[in-house]
Amino acid sequence: MSDQLKDKSQRRERKTGKAPSEGSCGVRSKETTGRTKDSISTVSCIDELAHHDDNARMVISMENTYQMGPYKRFPVPAAVEILKDVLTSYLQEEKYEVEWSRQMTKTICEVIRARVKDLMIPRYKIVTLVHIGQLTGQSMQISSRCLWDASNDTFASYSFKNSSLFGVATVYAAYFE
Numbered sequence: 193m194s195d196q197l198k199d200k201s202q203r204r205e206r207k208t209g210k211a212p213s214e215g216s217c218g219v220r221s222k223e224t225t226g227r228t229k230d231s232i233s234t235v236s237c238i239d240e241l242a243h244h245d246d247n248a249r250m251v252i253s254m255e256n257t258y259q260m261g262p263y264k265r266f267p268v269p270a271a272v273e274i275l276k277d278v279l280t281s282y283l284q285e286e287k288y289e290v291e292w293s294r295q296m297t298k299t300i301c302e303v304i305r306a307r308v309k310d311l312m313i314p315r316y317k318i319v320t321l322v323h324i325g326q327l328t329g330q331s332m333q334i335s336s337r338c339l340w341d342a343s344n345d346t347f348a349s350y351s352f353k354n355s356s357l358f359g360v361a362t363v364y365a366a367y368f369e
Contacts, residue, residue, distance in 0.1 A: 259315075259369070262344060266313050266365040271348035274307045275361045279352040283324070288357040293324040300324075300361065308363055319364040327358050334360060341367060 282300055286292070305320045323334060344367035352359040 262313075262315060262367055264313055266316055266346050266367075267311060268346055268348045270311060271308055271363050271365075272350055274304060275348060275350035275363065276352075278304050278307065279350060279359050279361055283352055283354060283357065283359050286354070286357065288324075288326040293357070297322045297324050300359075304361060304363060308365075313365070315368050316365045317368050319366070321362045321364075323360045325358055327353065327356055332358075334362075336362075336364075338364070338366075 278300060282296065282303075286296075300322045301320045304322070305318055308318050308320070321336070323332075325332060345365065347362060347364045349360070349362040352361075
């Protein structure tokens with residue numbers, strides 16, 4: 193068969209899907225001399241397709257609720273009790289150390305966030321901040337700024353102190369419309 197006829201038949205097979213293209217997915221092709229050679233690609237087609245599917249996100253369409261305010265308000269007293277319990281249990285007998293306080297701050301934040309989310313208050317975004325510092329007679333002022341809806345958004349805060357350290361935990365609850 194001539195080269196032109198081979199090209200036409202290969203194009204027709206590619207269009208109909210009967211045979212994969214020469215350079216794809218580990219296909220062995222024949223050279224004009226009759227020897228076989230390995231293609232450059234060694235990844236299977238299935239793995240390649242699955243890899244692309246991991247990046248795709250499923251689109252979720254939701255109806256509007258037209259809900260402008262929360263059905264259930266964020267319970268500030270319950271959040272303060274959680275903060276008090278967690279700070280007291282984690283920091284009661286501890287001495288201040290720099291590396292320890294870095295890890296403990298992350299741990300306490302995760303525990304507080306998990307316990308506040310267990311309250312299952314719908315449509316509130318939770319932000320947790322914890323500060324641990326050495327108690328050496330200094331003063332400290334902590335402030336924060338954000339966009340705030342005074343009718344729906346709220347916060348809870350608790351300070352703990354022992355002989356060598358202090359801890360301040362704050363939970364912000366921002367209503368998500």
